[in-house]
Amino acid sequence: MKxxxxxxxxxxxxxxxxxxxxxxxxxxxxxxxxxxxxxxxANLNSAKVKAENKARKLQREADEAKLLGAQLEKISVKxxxxxxxxxxxxxxxxxxxxxxxxxxNHSLNVDKRKISIQGNVTxxxxxxxxxxxxxxxxxxxxxxxxxx
Numbered sequence: 248m249k250x251x252x253x254x255x256x257x258x259x260x261x262x263x264x265x266x267x268x269x270x271x272x273x274x275x276x277x278x279x280x281x282x283x284x285x286x287x288x289a290n291l292n293s294a295k296v297k298a299e300n301k302a303r304k305l306q307r308e309a310d311e312a313k314l315l316g317a318q319l320e321k322i323s324v325k326x327x328x329x330x331x332x333x334x335x336x337x338x339x340x341x342x343x344x345x346x347x348x349x350x351x352n353h354s355l356n357v358d359k360r361k362i363s364i365q366g367n368v369t370x371x372x373x374x375x376x377x378x379x380x381x382x383x384x385x386x387x388x389x390x391x392x393x394x395x
Contacts, residue, residue, distance in 0.1 A: 248267070248268055248269070248270045248273040248274070248285075249265060249266070249267055249268075249285075249286035250265070250266060250268055250273050250277055250278070250283035250284065250285060250286055251263070251264070251265050251283060251284050251285075251286050251290055251291070251294045252264050252265075252266060252277075252282065252283050253281060253282055253283055253284060254282050256277070256282055256283075259277075263294060263297065263298055263301075265286050265291070265294070268283075273285075308381060309381055309383055309384065312380040312381035312383070312384040313381075313384050315355070315380055315386075316378075316380050316384050316385070316386035317386075318355070319355070319357075319378060319380075319386045319388050320386050320387065320388070322349075322353055322355075322388055322389075323373075323388065323389035323390070323391055324345055324348045324349060324352065324353075324376075324388060324389070324390050324391065325348070325352070325391045325393055326340055326344055326345070326348050326390060326391070326392050326393070327393050327394070327395025328340060328392055328393070328394070328395065329394075329395075330370060330371055330394045334370045334371070335369065335370055336368065336369065336370060336392075339368060340364065340368040340374075340390070340392055341359075341364070342359040342360065342361075342362035342363060342364065342376075343359040345357075345359070345362050345364070345376055345388075345390060346358065346359040346362060357378060357380075361378055361379045361380065362376055362377075362378050363376065363377050363379075364376045364390065365377060368390075368392055370392070371392050371393055371394055372391075372392055373389055373390065373391050373392075374389075374390045374391075374392065375387050375388075375389065375390070376388050376389075376390050
């Protein structure tokens with residue numbers, strides 16, 4: 248019996264796949280629990296349309312991430328911090344500081360969890376930060392830590 252899976256099923260397949268299962272397993276387990284629907288012409292066409300829409304949405308997200316990445320590569324961010332007499336920072340500079348500076352200075356919304364600063368920020372200077380915008384798209388920006 249051919250069925251279209253509505254959810255991931257262990258050892259059978261992932262959501263949206265068309266799989267061949269035994270008649271008893273399909274009728275007695277998958278169909279009553281709404282884990283799958285029978286693979287008739289109407290359901291196959293519906294699954295095909297859903298898969299195409301999902302692929303189109305993923306492609307659009309990747310394109311938007313590439314565009315944002317191109318904008319971010321041209322940007323450097325200034326972050327004023329308190330610095331002690333010996334040139335060491337009070338506190339630290341984190342991804343949330345970078346995200347806040349991007350929002351205030353450049354009106355760009357970037358999730359703070361997607362920003363990682365390369366190396367340790369120990370004092371005033373220029374540092375690199377990597378921003379993972381999408382599973383396929385990463386970009387680097389310059390961070391200038393200044394006394395302020």
